Amino acid sequence: xxxxxxxxxxxxxxxxxxxxxxxxxxxxxxxxxxxxxxxxxxxxxxxxxxxxxxxxxxxxxxxxxxxxxxxxxxxxxxxxxxxxxxxxxxxxxxxxxxxxxxxxxxxxxxxxxxxxxxxxxxxxxxxxxxxxxxxxxxxxxxxxxxxxxxxxxxxxxxxxxxxxxxxxxxxxxxxxxxxxxxxxxxxxxxxxxxxxxxxxxxxxxxxxxxxxxxxxxxxxxxxxxxxxxxxxxxxxxxx
Numbered sequence: 407x408x409x410x411x412x413x414x415x416x417x418x419x420x421x422x423x424x425x426x427x428x429x430x431x432x433x434x435x436x437x438x439x440x441x442x443x444x445x446x447x448x449x450x451x452x453x454x455x456x457x458x459x460x461x462x463x464x465x466x467x468x469x470x471x472x473x474x475x476x477x478x479x480x481x482x483x484x485x486x487x488x489x490x491x492x493x494x495x496x497x498x499x500x501x502x503x504x505x506x507x508x509x510x511x512x513x514x515x516x517x518x519x520x521x522x523x524x525x526x527x528x529x530x531x532x533x534x535x536x537x538x539x540x541x542x543x544x545x546x547x548x549x550x551x552x553x554x555x556x557x558x559x560x561x562x563x564x565x566x567x568x569x570x571x572x573x574x575x576x577x578x579x580x581x582x583x584x585x586x587x588x589x590x591x592x593x594x595x596x597x598x599x600x601x602x603x604x605x606x607x608x609x610x611x612x613x614x615x616x617x618x619x620x621x622x623x624x625x626x627x628x629x630x631x632x633x634x635x636x637x638x639x640x641x642x643x644x645x
Contacts, residue, residue, distance in 0.1 A: 412436075413438065413439065417439060432563065434564055434568050436451050444463060445463050447496060448526070449490050449495070449522050450521055450522055452518060453570065454514035454518055455489045455573070456489050462551050462604055463496075464638065465551060465602060465604045469497065469600070469640075470497070472640055472642070478546060479503065480505075482505050483545060484507050485507070486508075486537055486583075486587060487551065489551075491508060491518070491522045491523050491532070493508075495530070498529065499527075507541065509532075509535050510532070513534050516532050516534045520532055537586055541594065544594060545599070546598050547599070548595070550587060552576065553574055553575055553583060554580040554583070554584070554606045555575050557576075557577065581613070584609075584616055588619075592620070597643075598643065600640065602638065603641075604638055605638065605639055610636040621641065622643075626639065626640070
């Protein structure tokens, strides 16, 4: 659906003119409308959270497949960097036996995520913290779509000028958060675990090496998105 069709579908007639003006100024259509469909759920978005992408829906879809394939049964899940809450909401609604905690360093993002969880009837515990500082308990699913764009990487103006840089860019050529998550992850992992990351399309091997460094002989699977680019990595201690 192109942007004008999107406006016509979701905005009332008296708001179309204003919406077109904002569109011409380079504001993303999802921010103009104020929501986006993610995995079939209505998710509010604004300038404080990233606009969910199709690739992240693929992360959710493949995570659900792995949980079922590996016969996890009850799942204690932690999402790191929840943003709009879309990943946790989809998992909570789609997996029959799961408790989810979700963290974000941004108080404004947490506010959006809480609203989205409530409107989608998803019981999720949100924690305003950095990565998993002060997070207690053990989890058998750790999932994250962290900031992974290198700070000197060129991105589209519409993204750079509108979406929160806190959720886009990371040090160490975009790899900072993967290493921060993995280097202390043993402290919060259950005996049986699955770690699911969305990744930049050139980062798979480096993240794989991090997992091998910090975990004991993990099983690692790199998966491509619909565009045939490396986009997800799944780390577990099960075949």
